[in-house]
Amino acid sequence: MVKNILPLISLLSIGIIFSSCKPKIDASGVISAGEINAQHFVAIGDGTTAGYMDDALYHDGQFNSLGALLQTQLKLVGAGEIYMPLMGNANVGTNANLLSRLILGYKTDCLGETGLSPVRFAQQGEGSSLTTSVYSSQNKFTNFGIPGLKMIDTYQHYIGDPNDLGYNPYFGRMSIDQFTLPAWSGMWSTVSDNIFNGGNPTFCSLFLGIEDVLPFAKSGATANPMTQLFGPPGVGFEESFASWANMFSVQNIKAVVGTIPDVTQMPYFTTIPYNGLNLDATNAESLNQIYGPLGFSFTVGSNPFMIEDPNAGAFGVRPMVEGELILLSVPLDSVKCHQYGSVYPLRDEFVLTLAELQEIRNQILAYNQVIRQYSNFYGLAIAETPDFYSGLNDGFVYNGVSMSAKFVSGGAYSLDGIHLNPKGNVFLANVFIRAINKKYKATIPQINALNYPSIYFP
Amino acid sequence: MRILIQLLFLCLAPSLFSQGFQVNFQGQKQQGMGCAGTALPRDASSLFYNPGSAVFLNENSVIVGGTPVFANVLFIDSASNGAYRTNSPIGTPFSIYGMFQAKSSAKLKFGIAINTPFGSTIQYEDGWIGRFALTRLSLKAIFIQPTFAYRISDNIGIGGGLVISKGSVNLQKDLPIQDANGVYSHAELAGKALGIGYNFGIHLNANKRLNIGLDYRSKINMKVNDGEVTFNVPNSLSANFPNGNFTSSLPLPSVLTLGAALKLNRSIKFVVDVNAVGWKVYDTLSFDYKQNTSSLSDTKSARCYKNTFAFRGGMEWVALRCYSKSASNEIMVVTRIPLHELLVRCGGGFGISPVQNGYVTPETPDANRAYGTLGLGYNFNQKTGIDLSLYYTKVKRADTNIETQISGTYTTIAWCPGISFYYRW
Numbered sequence: 001m002v003k004n005i006l007p008l009i010s011l012l013s014i015g016i017i018f019s020s021c022k023p024k025i026d027a028s029g030v031i032s033a034g035e036i037n038a039q040h041f042v043a044i045g046d047g048t049t050a051g052y053m054d055d056a057l058y059h060d061g062q063f064n065s066l067g068a069l070l071q072t073q074l075k076l077v078g079a080g081e082i083y084m085p086l087m088g089n090a091n092v093g094t095n096a097n098l099l100s101r102l103i104l105g106y107k108t109d110c111l112g113e114t115g116l117s118p119v120r121f122a123q124q125g126e127g128s129s130l131t132t133s134v135y136s137s138q139n140k141f142t143n144f145g146i147p148g149l150k151m152i153d154t155y156q157h158y159i160g161d162p163n164d165l166g167y168n169p170y171f172g173r174m175s176i177d178q179f180t181l182p183a184w185s186g187m188w189s190t191v192s193d194n195i196f197n198g199g200n201p202t203f204c205s206l207f208l209g210i211e212d213v214l215p216f217a218k219s220g221a222t223a224n225p226m227t228q229l230f231g232p233p234g235v236g237f238e239e240s241f242a243s244w245a246n247m248f249s250v251q252n253i254k255a256v257v258g259t260i261p262d263v264t265q266m267p268y269f270t271t272i273p274y275n276g277l278n279l280d281a282t283n284a285e286s287l288n289q290i291y292g293p294l295g296f297s298f299t300v301g302s303n304p305f306m307i308e309d310p311n312a313g314a315f316g317v318r319p320m321v322e323g324e325l326i327l328l329s330v331p332l333d334s335v336k337c338h339q340y341g342s343v344y345p346l347r348d349e350f351v352l353t354l355a356e357l358q359e360i361r362n363q364i365l366a367y368n369q370v371i372r373q374y375s376n377f378y379g380l381a382i383a384e385t386p387d388f389y390s391g392l393n394d395g396f397v398y399n400g401v402s403m404s405a406k407f408v409s410g411g412a413y414s415l416d417g418i419h420l421n422p423k424g425n426v427f428l429a430n431v432f433i434r435a436i437n438k439k440y441k442a443t444i445p446q447i448n449a450l451n452y453p454s455i456y457f458p
Numbered sequence: 459m460r461i462l463i464q465l466l467f468l469c470l471a472p473s474l475f476s477q478g479f480q481v482n483f484q485g486q487k488q489q490g491m492g493c494a495g496t497a498l499p500r501d502a503s504s505l506f507y508n509p510g511s512a513v514f515l516n517e518n519s520v521i522v523g524g525t526p527v528f529a530n531v532l533f534i535d536s537a538s539n540g541a542y543r544t545n546s547p548i549g550t551p552f553s554i555y556g557m558f559q560a561k562s563s564a565k566l567k568f569g570i571a572i573n574t575p576f577g578s579t580i581q582y583e584d585g586w587i588g589r590f591a592l593t594r595l596s597l598k599a600i601f602i603q604p605t606f607a608y609r610i611s612d613n614i615g616i617g618g619g620l621v622i623s624k625g626s627v628n629l630q631k632d633l634p635i636q637d638a639n640g641v642y643s644h645a646e647l648a649g650k651a652l653g654i655g656y657n658f659g660i661h662l663n664a665n666k667r668l669n670i671g672l673d674y675r676s677k678i679n680m681k682v683n684d685g686e687v688t689f690n691v692p693n694s695l696s697a698n699f700p701n702g703n704f705t706s707s708l709p710l711p712s713v714l715t716l717g718a719a720l721k722l723n724r725s726i727k728f729v730v731d732v733n734a735v736g737w738k739v740y741d742t743l744s745f746d747y748k749q750n751t752s753s754l755s756d757t758k759s760a761r762c763y764k765n766t767f768a769f770r771g772g773m774e775w776v777a778l779r780c781y782s783k784s785a786s787n788e789i790m791v792v793t794r795i796p797l798h799e800l801l802v803r804c805g806g807g808f809g810i811s812p813v814q815n816g817y818v819t820p821e822t823p824d825a826n827r828a829y830g831t832l833g834l835g836y837n838f839n840q841k842t843g844i845d846l847s848l849y850y851t852k853v854k855r856a857d858t859n860i861e862t863q864i865s866g867t868y869t870t871i872a873w874c875p876g877i878s879f880y881y882r883w
Contacts, residue, residue, distance in 0.1 A: 021528070022543070023869035025541050398863055399588060445539040456637065456639075456640060457635060
């Protein structure tokens with residue numbers, strides 16, 4: 001009896017052990033393209049789609065761009081290889097002013113205090129990249145992310161004309177024109193000419209509109225007017241977007257389009273507090289002597305900065321009020337050491353007042369209304385990016401990591417305070433993926449943001 | 459033969475009916491019978507299961523046993539479909555028992571139990587999605603329980619012991635801060651812990667066939683007083699994350715067990731246990747750092763465990779029993795000890811998870827749990843013998859943690875083959 005049972009039980013046990021020692025991955029996570037054909041995917045957009053970050057376009061940033069991230073996931077459902085107008089792989093990068101990308105380094109301020117601060121990675125940006133054509137007739141670009149591109153720019157010939165004020169060098173280097181005016185047409189090719197050259201895409205992402213307001217906001221609402229709502233394609237926002245939506249429909253292209261976030265929520269505008277003027281008794285007293293006659297008083301501790309405002313009484317000077325924003329472009333050493341923002345009020349170009357903020361936000365709301373209206377009409381998927389950007393402002397937790405819109409430490413924005421870093425771009429790409437999944441009944445997995453870097457500390 | 463196999467499957471298939479970081483491997487005989495045996499004195503491991511029942515064993519004995527735990531966890535992230543596994547080291551719960559009496563069938567017994575009813579080591583693979591919550595947790599607690607037991611009458615026994623718990627904790631996780639090469643920072647919290655509790659049990663022989671046992675093991679608060687925290691962060695942030703000391707504590711819950719044992723005939727015994735586990739004590743896991751900075755503040759993480767029940771049952775079948783000719787004529791006080799005996803055991807159980815929805819963490823990816831066990835016992839002669847057991851469970855839990863937002867499905871498979879040797883005189 002014993003002799004029979006023992007081998008049997010051991011056989012039985014060993015059999016069970018070998019068959020299921022580790023949990024198996026079941027097939028519940030089936031990946032499907034749903035109603036889209038991802039084969040010829042093209043991403044259209046501005047710096048975010050291009051991978052512009054840390055105030056430059058550079059090689060690694062491009063691989064962590066919204067466009068590249070989206071296409072990486074779309075490759076799971078049949079999208080082709082990613083072709084981008086790559087910058088040099090030394091990762092110096094350049095912005096339009098030929099400065100290199102920013103990294104986090106040490107900087108000594110006017111008080112002699114050394115601390116962490118964004119500093120340029122190299123003395124010069126890789127300017128030659130902007131004057132060297134990377135166009136290839138074999139490998140058509142799948143990423144038409146162009147830093148600085150406005151919605152209205154996509155229909156304009158001037159952005160390809162090196163001699164025009166509206167020329168965009170990031171576009172020039174990738175355009176089919178290769179810096180030469182096409183003889184057959186006599187006109188510089190547009191962005192859409194490039195995209196539709198040699199066959200239609202089957203699926204597009206379009207995330208434009210930030211640049212239609214951002215330059216205005218970055219000037220402290222003093223220059224670079226926002227794109228007007230009305231006017232023909234290339235002039236008015238509405239008709240420009242409507243043309244895209246209509247074109248997608250006519251060409252039978254499915255697409256996901258992003259609505260526009262409130263750019264004034266970005267760290268570039270929110271890092272310096274309006275009441276960051278910290279005074280001791282001596283300074284408060286001397287400021288009271290200066291501004292007392294105007295009816296402004298200062299106390300020991302935190303006070304609002306003083307700003308220029310033409311509408312503020314006879315002297316055009318007043319303290320800031322809650323909700324108003326100071327831009328990161330403000331010369332901080334002057335603030336720290338030369339009484340800038342107190343004895344000398346901050347100039348208009350460094351400040352967004354409540355009225356200016358209202359104007360910017362209203363314009364974005366109007367743009368978004370246009371985007372939603374036409375997208376719904378033409379059956380496009382809408383990625384509500386403002387939900388993500390606002391969520392970042394409130395802060396959220398992702399797999400045990402706290403994310404916020406805080407400059408440097410928040411983990412999502414790059415060192416320019418406007419463009420997202422790779423990790424931030426993943427969150428944004430996931431907004432687009434969820435929108436695609438919802439609208440087109442696809443089941444494309446989202447990206448694990450923790451596999452992507454944020455900011456490197458020395 | 460056929461009956462035996464049918465019985466085995468009967469036990470395994472519906473899995474009749476342990477949780478948190480509790481480990482219920484304190485005796486091979488009980489493990490073979492679904493980890494139940496509060497009302498069945500079988501050997502010195504009763505010092506743990508019910509000191510009150512130990513008095514009905516007429517022997518001096520020593521048991522040494524261990525149960526390697528082969529556990530594997532698979533986590534599937536719900537958003538990205540990413541799959542991540544653990545590569546935990548093999549768990550090594552062990553138990554050592556010694557039970558002594560001044561003379562044969564003495565009313566008073568003394569015993570000592572050393573075992574590991576709580577603890578685990580879980581280590582996730584590199585780069586897993588929950589790395590900023592946990593990369594590795596090693597929790598060890600060794601219980602040392604000196605015990606006295608007294609037979610009040612032929613039917614009633616009581617026993618109790620002081621439990622001294624010595625342990626250690628080592629928790630590691632990555633920090634979402636990258637150095638100049640993109641390498642993530644790391645934190646390690648390590649400390650020694652100490653706690654004190656007790657174990658008390660009553661045993662009742664209701665009639666010739668039925669025994670009842672009741673046992674209460676108190677909660678033990680494991681305090682970590684001078685734990686050491688070590689940070690590996692970029693140089694520019696080293697002032698924000700100073701290495702130093704921390705304090706913390708981990709409560710080990712009380713366990714109240716009501717058990718019954720039924721002797722069907724000379725060959726078959728059944729046992730059932732119901733555990734009420736006071737997991738509610740594990741409400742918050744907090745770490746209090748001696749030196750706080752703008753980046754390093756004390757943490758309090760809600761665990762919100764709830765009190766739970768576990769139901770366990772099993773049977774033992776005497777497959778073979780033979781008496782030596784000389785011994786068969788002797789008259790024994792309590793039992794006649796066979797020369798050779800082969801015992802086959804099976805059992806199973808069901809435990810309700812103390813972890814509520816929204817609170818599942820990588821350190822204890824817990825779920826309601828059904829398990830099955832098998833066991834074999836054989837004595838070589840009247841003094842020495844061996845017991846074997848095998849425990850299997852597979853649990854699955856989908857959850858989104860409220861604090862960390864880790865969202866996905868944990869699947870755990872555990873195989874635990876155990877072995878023990880005894881010597882009695």
